[in-house]
Every structure is written in C-alpha cells, then in structure tokens.
Amino acid sequence: MSxxxxxAWKSAQARLKDGRIDSPSIDARLLLEAATGATRTDILTDPYRAVTPDQQTALDGYVERRxxxxxxxxILGKKGFWKIHLNVTPDVLSPRPDTEALLDVILLAFPPHKAFEMIDLGTGSGAxxxxxxxxxIGARGLGTDISSxxxxxxxxxxxxxxxxxxxTFLRTEWAAGIADHSFDLVASNPPYIPSDDIDGLDPEVRDHDPRLALDGGPDGLQAYRDLAPEVRRILRPGGVFAVEIGWDQGAAVKALFExxxxxxxxxxxxxADRDRVVTxxxxxxxHALPVAEGAQ
Known part of the structure; x- marks a missing residue:
C-alpha cells in the first residue's frame, strides 16, 4: 500500500522519537511538508493523500539527516522567527525562540506608527x-556584521x-565607524557562550552554528565589554538598548552597562522564566501586570 x-508523518515521527530527537512530531511534520509540498492544513484535511515514491525518498533523506x-x-535552509520566515545558511546563527524576548521589549518601547531608527549589532540573518x-512601519534600520x-x-x-x-547593512565590527548619537534603538544578540563550554553544547548548535556567533570568550562576557561603551556612544539621548544574554549572565551584564x-x-x-534580556x-x-484594585 502506498x-x-x-x-508518512507517523512513520517519520516514530523514527525521530526512537532516535531521541526533541519535538519529533513537529520536526516530522515540517520535513513532510518540505518533501511533499503539502501544508499543515493539507495534512489535517486530506490525510490520505498519496505520497509518491520520490517524495518518500526525499522525506527519508531528511529524516536521516535529522x-x-x-x-x-x-536541512530546509529556512527558519521561522517571530512572524517572519528567514533563509538560513551555515554562515549565520539559526534564530531561536529565546531571542524573541528582545522583540517583546522593543515593540513595547516603540509603539505602532512611531518613527525611529535602529541598529542591530551582529545582525547575522537579520532576524x-x-x-x-x-x-x-515607521522604523528604519541598519544591520552590522563582521561576516560578509x-x-x-x-x-x-x-x-x-x-x-x-x-x-541597510554594513560590514564592520560592532559599531566601528558609526557616528555618535545615531540611533533611537540599539539591539544585539552577541555571542555569549564561554569558550570552554561550546564543545558541550547540543550537536545541533555545536556542529551547525558558526562558532563566531557562539564564542563569548573565556567567561562569555567579552562581547558585552566591547558593546557597552559603543552602545552608549551611538545611542541618542533617551534611546533604548536591548541585548540578549545567557540565563546566568543578568547581574554581570547589567553591571557592565551601569x-x-x-x-x-x-x-x-x-x-521560560529565565534571564534573557538586559535593557x-x-x-x-x-507592564502587563493588572492594575491593583483602587490604584490610580
């Protein structure tokens, strides 16, 4: 039987589960969609659609790689982030849901229709x-990266x-060459993994993300030492900065900016209730806490 x-979804899911892959159901669905051209809706509304031999071969290849x-x-060369989809290659960090915590801060600080200028230091994929x-829609921005x-x-x-x-995009190290007081918002997700910890990361990260985007120096804090004075220099008075951090780096990075x-x-x-952004x-x-009863 074809x-x-x-x-095909259930079979791929079972193989990934047996291989101790996290989120086997989601991964199997994404790989199936890519192999067959089906959408999530197709899988739900037309589950008995035949999968061709070529499509099955493609799916099997994807599962083996996973x-x-x-x-x-x-495997797919793309990743969803926030509400957009991005192409990703071995030259850029694969965007992670953790980084969306930066967007929570940014969008609260700059309401809809407000015009502002931002810079993303170490932009990678541009996420x-x-x-x-x-x-x-009123925003304009510059992304910098040392990697062409x-x-x-x-x-x-x-x-x-x-x-x-x-x-627009510029090849430079962090904010080198950027004029003083140029931006209303400075954002960054710099490398913050201590050098000696990289070999112990999950293979998905250790073997597939560029080390340049991971290695934060001996203690993981070198990028913040470099960034803090530069952020101060290029940020306009009254401007906002937001940088991603590792879960145990909050106090140290906060002190560097102070x-x-x-x-x-x-x-x-x-x-996940882990320290993630210094801003x-x-x-x-x-901001989201309800106003106490009787408060003015």
Missing part, C-alpha cells in the same frame, strides 16, 4: 532587525520580505 500524508542531529532549519521593521557571508544572507532576507527599502552610565537598567525574563527599556512582564 504511503499517505498521515502514515537523526544525525542536523537541525531542521539547516532582530527585520522582525522589528515588519512590525513597525552573513550580510549576504541578511540582504536576501530583507529583499524577500520587501523590507530592503528600510533596511558602569557606562546607563540608568534604570533591568534584566528581563523570557517565557533600559520597559519590562513586558511588569
């Missing part, structure tokens, strides 16, 4: 910059999202 969308711990984003521009290959990916993503008229003269610096948690902007969780 496989169907449903049986069992070797190659991330789905690397932070492009997700922000997609949400804020990464910038090529970011430019392609901007064009694919029709954001290239508002997004040492540069920033006030009201706070550590913001992600949806002088609003804390989404505090």
């Amino acid at each position: 496989p169907t969308l449903l049986t 069992l070797k711990r190659e991330p789905v984003s690397r 932070i910059l492009l997700a922000t521009l997609a949400e804020r 290959e990464a910038l090529a990916v970011a430019r392609e993503n901007a064009a694919n999202l029709d954001l290239d008229s508002r997004a 040492a540069e003269g920033f006030e009201d610096v706070k550590v913001v948690k992600d949806l 002088n902007g609003p804390d989404p969780r505090v």
